[in-house]
Amino acid sequence: MSESIFPSWIELDIPALKRNFQFFRNRIPRQTAIYPVVKANAYGHGISEIVNAIGPLSDGFCVHAAEEASRIPGNKPILILGHFPEEMGFLARLMLDRRPVFTITSEIQAAALDRAAKAAGTPASVHIKVETGTQRLGLPPSDAFKLMSKLRTFENLKLSGFSTHFANIEDTTNHQFAMKQLSIFNSFRNSLTQGERYRFHCACSAAALLFPETHMDMVRLGISLYGYYSSGETRLSSMQQGLQPEDKLRPVLSWKTRPVQIKAVAEGDFVGYGLTYRAHRSMKIAVLPVGYSDGYDRGLSNSGYVLICGQRAPICGRICMNMMMVDVTHISDISCRDIVTLIGHDGDEQITAETLASKSGTIHYEVLARINPLIPRVPVD
Numbered sequence: 221m222s223e224s225i226f227p228s229w230i231e232l233d234i235p236a237l238k239r240n241f242q243f244f245r246n247r248i249p250r251q252t253a254i255y256p257v258v259k260a261n262a263y264g265h266g267i268s269e270i271v272n273a274i275g276p277l278s279d280g281f282c283v284h285a286a287e288e289a290s291r292i293p294g295n296k297p298i299l300i301l302g303h304f305p306e307e308m309g310f311l312a313r314l315m316l317d318r319r320p321v322f323t324i325t326s327e328i329q330a331a332a333l334d335r336a337a338k339a340a341g342t343p344a345s346v347h348i349k350v351e352t353g354t355q356r357l358g359l360p361p362s363d364a365f366k367l368m369s370k371l372r373t374f375e376n377l378k379l380s381g382f383s384t385h386f387a388n389i390e391d392t393t394n395h396q397f398a399m400k401q402l403s404i405f406n407s408f409r410n411s412l413t414q415g416e417r418y419r420f421h422c423a424c425s426a427a428a429l430l431f432p433e434t435h436m437d438m439v440r441l442g443i444s445l446y447g448y449y450s451s452g453e454t455r456l457s458s459m460q461q462g463l464q465p466e467d468k469l470r471p472v473l474s475w476k477t478r479p480v481q482i483k484a485v486a487e488g489d490f491v492g493y494g495l496t497y498r499a500h501r502s503m504k505i506a507v508l509p510v511g512y513s514d515g516y517d518r519g520l521s522n523s524g525y526v527l528i529c530g531q532r533a534p535i536c537g538r539i540c541m542n543m544m545m546v547d548v549t550h551i552s553d554i555s556c557r558d559i560v561t562l563i564g565h566d567g568d569e570q571i572t573a574e575t576l577a578s579k580s581g582t583i584h585y586e587v588l589a590r591i592n593p594l595i596p597r598v599p600v601d
């Protein structure tokens with residue numbers, strides 16, 4: 221791999237990825253399918269690298285948009301959770317190439333898929349999304365029924381399942397709202413006379429971890445496949461259930477670079493745009509070729525740190541578009557050949573996506589998903 225020509229690179233710990241998957245596989249009944257969620261470039265990990273690595277173990281994959289489905293290598297089933305265009309040529313080609321399952325919430329969408337399926341000469345499979353309280357995608361149960369009966373008039377569509385999504389399962393240790401959503405979904409399911417003909421699914425990572433009753437026919441496994449609990453609350457709840465979580469899930473992604481310059485800075489010198497940092501003693505600074513255009517949050521200006529030679533090196537001044545400066549005064553033998561860890565382990569120190577998220581006022585999902593897809597991803601066995 222020629223990653224050394226790039227300013228920074230991502231390493232993927234493939235054994236950790238497989239362990240995380242296996243952790244869920246061992247706790248979920250075999251008849252329940254596990255579909256890794258690989259939207260947003262596999263949460264920033266690299267869609268083709270993740271699909272290639274986990275494809276042999278998984279039952280299928282979830283993506284957000286139809287456009288992503290065409291970028292999934294191999295031939296595992298694909299479930300589109302969110303967007304697809306009503307463009308017949310595109311849809312017909314996708315149906316022929318990948319036969320994805322589409323999530324729908326309207327008759328207009330159904331009609332578009334029906335036309336494309338007719339053109340493709342192959343029936344298209346759809347799941348209806350049921351609204352149970354998140355007020356994102358989904359139809360209230362009564363409207364879901366109506367769409368279901370409407371679907372019988374479309375000759376080229378096959379209804380194969382129903383889904384819903386929880387609003388408040390990872391943001392709290394109080395799971396009352398999630399349980400209310402689950403009961404709405406279950407009553408809908410029980411009211412279908414031939415419910416057993418369809419696949420039902422509602423579980424994301426937190427639900428899959430905490431509530432076996434959400435497993436149903438399929439689990440949509442996102443953040444935890446990549447080695448993270450959905451939240452601190454989810455970690456706490458899982459520990460209250462007796463899990464020993466710390467040795468179970470392992471972060472898959474590390475982000476690394478090397479300094480491009482190491483320089484002396486005199487007491488009183490300023491560092492970076494806006495003169496927001498001023499050296500209060502003579503210092504040694506390393507300039508790193510990573511900035512906010514790479515997905516390193518500008519909110520980490522003057523507050524984040526990186527790891528070099530097993531030690532923390534605090535960020536000095538503002539994060540620039542393609543560069544940042546860090547204080548390496550205390551690292552005596554540093555050179556431009558040393559590896560700098562932005563996310564990952566170095567010696568006893570570790571920076572996780574959660575570390576960066578809490579420092580920049582967001583969540584680890586966002587930190588990971590915003591890492592620039594152009595940075596090379598290197599699977600490490």
Ligand SMILES: *Cc1c(COP(=O)(O)O)cnc(C)c1O
Nearest residue numbers: 257301385424425440441442443
């Ligand atoms: C992203 C997403 C998931 C995965 O959620 P995680 O918390 O990352 O496991 C599951 N279902 C839907 C509908 C999603 O959009």
